[in-house]
Amino acid sequence: xxxxxxxxxxxxxxxxxxxxxxxxxxxxxxxxxxxxxxxxxxxxxxxxxxxxxxxxxxxxxxxxxxxxxxxxxxxxxxxxxxxxxxxxxxxxxxxxxxxxxxxxxxxxxxxxxxxx
Numbered sequence: 618x619x620x621x622x623x624x625x626x627x628x629x630x631x632x633x634x635x636x637x638x639x640x641x642x643x644x645x646x647x648x649x650x651x652x653x654x655x656x657x658x659x660x661x662x663x664x665x666x667x668x669x670x671x672x673x674x675x676x677x678x679x680x681x682x683x684x685x686x687x688x689x690x691x692x693x694x695x696x697x698x699x700x701x702x703x704x705x706x707x708x709x710x711x712x713x714x715x716x717x718x719x720x721x722x723x724x725x726x727x728x729x730x731x732x733x
Contacts, residue, residue: 624662627652628676631669636716639723640670677717681710 630652634643645666649659663669684706688699711718 623654623658627654627659627662627669628673632673632716632720635670635673636719640666640720673717674721677710677714677721680714681707684710 627648631643631648634647634651638647643666645656645659648666648669649656652659659669663672685703686699686706688696688703690696692699
C-alpha cells in the first residue's frame with residue numbers, strides 16, 4: 618500500500634473512531650485497530666491522537682470554507698441568491714460527511730484551548 622493511501626486509511630479510521638466514541642474516549646489503540654495497522658505506522662504519520670484529530674478538523678474546515686464564496690453585490694445575481702448558494706454548499710459538505718459533522722458538532726469544541 619502506498620504511503621498516501623495508508624495515511625488516508627488512518628484518517629478514515631480515526632474519523633470513525635472519534636465519531637463513535639468521542640475524542641476523549643478514543644485512543645490510538647482503537648484507531649490502529651480500526652485501520653488494521655501497526656502502532657509504528659500510526660507514528661510514522663502522526664505524533665499523537667490530538668494531531669490526527671486536528672488534521673481531521675482542519676481539513677474539514679478547509680472543505681467547508683471552499684464552499685463559501687464572497688458575496689458580490691455587483692454580480693448579476695442578487696445577494697440573497699449568493700447567500701443561499703453558500704448555505705447550500707456548506708450543507709452539502711455537512712451532509713456528505715456525517716462522521717466529521719458529528720465530530721465537529723459534538724467534539725471539536727472543548728478538546729483543548731489550542732485546537733484551532
